[in-house]
Structure formats: structure tokens, C-alpha cells
Amino acid sequence: MEDVSPQLFIDTVMGYQKTAAIKAAVALDLFTAIAKEDGDVARIAKRVQAAERGVSKLCDYLTVQGFLQKDAQRYRLTPSTATFLTASSPACMSSIVDFLAAPEMFSQWLDDPVAFVRNGGSPGLATIEPDNPIWVKFARAMVPFVAPTAQGLAQQVGQWPTPPRRVLDIAAGHGVFGIEIAKAVPGAEVVAVDWRAVLEVAKENAAAAGVSPRYRTLAGSAFDVDWGTGFDLVLLTNFLHHFDTATCVKLLAKVRGSLAPGGRALAVEFVPNDDRVSPPFAAAFALVMLAGTPHGDAYTEREYAQMGRDAGFAKVSATPLPPSPQSLVVFE
Amino acid sequence: MEDVSPQLFIDTVMGYQKTAAIKAAVALDLFTAIAKEDGDVARIAKRVQAAERGVSKLCDYLTVQGFLQKDAQRYRLTPSTATFLTASSPACMSSIVDFLAAPEMFSQWLDDPVAFVRNGGSPGLATIEPDNPIWVKFARAMVPFVAPTAQGLAQQVGQWPTPPRRVLDIAAGHGVFGIEIAKAVPGAEVVAVDWRAVLEVAKENAAAAGVSPRYRTLAGSAFDVDWGTGFDLVLLTNFLHHFDTATCVKLLAKVRGSLAPGGRALAVEFVPNDDRVSPPFAAAFALVMLAGTPHGDAYTEREYAQMGRDAGFAKVSATPLPPSPQSLVVFE
8 A cells, every 4th residue: 555645745846946956056067067076065166156055955955856976975976967967978968957947937837827727728829929939948958858869760761761852840949850860861951940030040050960051941830831842751840739639630731731742741749648647758748738838738649640630641650769758650 | 777867857857847736736626626526527627617628637647746546537536645635634735835835935946046056045034034924824834734743742742741831932833833732731831932923823723722821922033032931841843944053052042041940942853864865855955945044954963962062951862753754853
């Protein structure tokens, strides 16, 4: 039998304190300092230009939370912390706090959490408002979160019997998915669609990856922009979940109409099981959409299959993309 | 070897979402509705006057977080949820969100978490500012959190060979510690000290407990109020942690000077081990004090013993008060 305890409740109520602590640690680049200063608090404090007292309390807290180990008054990074939270690590993911723990997000969730539950979605357009500046933050912050997934996907696409020549990247954001495909498929041309300010970030990333000559942008709403036809591959990464089923079907039909013969659309999505409570991250994402959009959701494979059929696709399948919590949904 | 994963980091960054979800659930009295409506979403939604879509997403999320179980599209309370989060349960603790997840707390932690780390404490007086209204919220909200501890402590005190006749309850808040002693020790008289607005709550609770004739209040700062002498017992519950060591010693000396012969002071506190990273809740509390006070801390038994000696006490000991995460510190 379960041990009856209020611990989970109290821990959950105080969840925002964890957010604050990790946000402070990232802002101070604390984990890099711990590595460089051999876990010595006085030296760490000097490096991050903070009070020793503040640093030691924060390090103790982060030890309790599992980010650090402490022995003989020195702090050590766990392997996960070293991998994902030190500046010199290629997998460093620190920047995601700039989006996931942005003040806009705190406001969206904490100002009136009853409102989005009562209303069955965000009271206003929230994140799907045209030109919402949160997407610039997203584009700048979330690259390390998606990069491994994008690289894995590009590798798969590069091994197709006929790799795609013309690629449309809808709601490209940082552009990383399209850019990785441009890198993996020599000669492939990418058209990226997003809000104008967001595309500036994608263009920077395309330039840094050396694919600018094969990278074109189209500013505007995915529902309004005329992107033409003849695409071998259309990318819909982290986009469909923002909308209701009818809107997704409408967009998928538009996508289907723009495909070249034999072309296909790939969505990268949080896809829960039919029970909607597993796997945990994908299932929990449904509440992210409830808080942040009027009608968005984490759709199941069955639901995506129905949307695909309603949009005229012959075949839809979803497969997990480990180690990410996301799945690849293929419409063909 | 640890599985290297960004999961802990991502989960921690998104901690505020858990706070929002549980806050919404409590505000809607969702768990009571789940129990009363046999876990059926349509009926639950009707009872809590919220969209079915919002309720089902919230219930799924709370299932992922471990508050509920879901089978055949019905939600069930776990034993802990039934015990601590339904209105009819005598142990219901829902109200603690009104303090622990108050907007003031979100602001304190999330507006600028770097500031309190860099500064080694809150930039201003924060929670220790005179007459800070957060303490009225505390007094109203936190009774269920402390009641079992207060009852256990009163039972101990009631069994002393010579139970206390005159009790001073410093920073009484809700007053529950003093009130439980008044209930357990017939004839004991309690003097409660706190800010004036907070004492109104304590007086209400004393009246509800039927001990008003033996309950007196003294409004003002514990450092300034002249509460007289001759107390057999002085209570310092959740108070010393707000101050630096020198201030605690000053207060303890004042307390010692007000004790009758053989009298003692009892502090209820979060007391971490010397490593300051265990046990988890008491250790994590140090960051609560860093964020919420200029110089407060979760002190170790060793530190309380030193403070006690410096204030003239002969003996200081700390013992855990399970199942609460707190300890009893006895100064005699």
C-alpha cells in the first residue's frame, strides 16, 4: 500500500521554487563555475560574482534536487548536469530556460490557472496570436532541446532511396529541422515559413550552418501564405498541437496539396498513448496546450491518423524518437 | 552509473506548471468533486463549473503527477490525495496553497531569482518587514500543515511532571501551538505575540477552541514588546529561521530572561543535518529563507546549541517531530 503522505502535494505546490532555483543557477552559469573551481564555494562565488552565502545555499538546494553531489564541503556535478548544464558541453541545454521559464510563461500559468481549466483552453489566442514575440524567444532558446532530434531525423531522411530536393519547413522557428536536412541532403532546398521576426533567427542559423544559398524564407501565417507546390517533404515540427482538429485537417489538406508526387509530410510531436496519461512527458504536454492555446492538444496516434485521412492522406504512422520525448508522425 | 538525461533539468525548469495545476485543482475543489462524482469527467466538470475539456486535461496531468489513477476513463483518488486534498477529510491540507503558492511568493521567487542569490539574501526586508500582510495569509492557510505537529507537541507538554501554567507564544501566527497546549493543559494561560492583524486570526482560533478566557494577545515585534516574566514555557515556532545568528541569540536571551525557574523554550524548526543537504525538506528550506529574508537560514542542531549557549541556556537538544519535516528544539 502507498505510504499516505502530504509530501507529493507540498512538493508540487512548491514547484515554482525549483524553477526559480534552476533559473538562478543558469543565469549565473553556476554549473560551469562549479566545474572550473573544483566545487569550492568561495572560488565559485567569486567567479559568478555572487555572495558566498547565496551560492552555498543554492548549491545545497540543487544537491537536494539531484543536480549536484556534496562531499567534504565541495560540490560535484552529476554526469547529467555536466552534460546538459555546463557551457563547454556540446549538449548544453541551459538556454531552454529563456523560453520554458520566461516571464510570459509564468504569467500564462500562474496569474489565473483556474481560468484556462474553466474555459477549456486559454481565454485569448495566447501563444497562437499573430507575431507573438514568445516565438522569437522559442527560436533562440530551444535549439539544444531539438538539435539531437533534428539531427537524427535528417539522418533518416538522408538515407531515403530518393532524398527530398524541395523541402518546406512550416513554423520553422529556429529552423533547425530544415537546416539539418539541408546539411544531410546535398542540393536540397528549404523554404521556411514563420513570423517575420522569427525567420531572422532561422536565417542566422542557416548562415551559421553554411546553407544560406539553399535557404529561403516566407513570412506570415501558415494558414495564409501561398508557398506554392512541388515539395518532396513538408516539415510540421511542434506545430499541429497548437490547433483544434478541424484546423489541423485544414492545414494538412493544404500541405497535401503542395506535395510533389511521392512527397510526404513529417510532424514532430508529443504523442501520448490512448490512455492520455502515458508516457508522462507527452501526456503532460496536453496541459501546456490547455494553458497556452485556445484549442490545442497533445494528440494521440489514432487522432493524427484520423486527421490525416480527413485531409486525404493514404497512410499515417507515429514512431517514438528516443531519447527525445517526441514522436515522428509520417503523413504520406 | 546514472542514466545521463536532461529529464531532471527539464522537469525542474517546468516546476511552476505543477504549482499552477495543483493551485487550479484546489481552487476548483476538484478532488472532492472526483470523489463525489465517482471519477466521471462530465459530472465532475458540471460540479466544479468548468469545461469538460479543461477538467479532463487537468485530471490527466494530475494522474501523470501521481495525484490520481485513471482507468476506463474514470479518475480515482490515491489514498494520499483522498486524505490531504478532499474537503471532508479531517486532514485536508488544501488551504496551504493560499500561503505557499500566493502571488507574493511567486513574485519573491520568480521576479528575479538571481538577486537573492547574488545578494546572499532578500534585497529588502521581505517577509520580516513589520506588519507584512503575508503573515495573515500564513495564519489563515497553514493550520492544517501544523495542526498534527502542534497536537503531538501539546500531548508531550501535557505529560510533563509539572505542566506549564504560563505560556508565551512568540510569533504565534494562527496560534495553534499555544491553543493546543491550552487545550491539553487545563488552567494553562497563553500570551500570544504577533502583528496585530495576525493576532485577530489567533483570537478566532482560540475562541473556536473554547480557550479564549485563558488566551491573551500582545501586538508588536517580538524584539520590542515587553511581555513580562514568569513564563514556564516559551514557544518559538517557525520564527528563529527568519533571522541571523546574532539576532536569534538576542531574542533567546530575552526569552531566557522571561522564564520562570525551571521554565524552558521550545522551538519548532526545520533542522538540517550538518551536511546541510539532508533531510531533503529541512535542507531545502534554507533556500526559502534566502529568497524570503535578508539573513535567515535553516540552522543545524549544532548552530542552535551554540545560539542557546550564547544566550545563557544550559542545555539545547533537537529531536525530529515525525511525520512532519520539522524538529523540536528544546532550550533549558
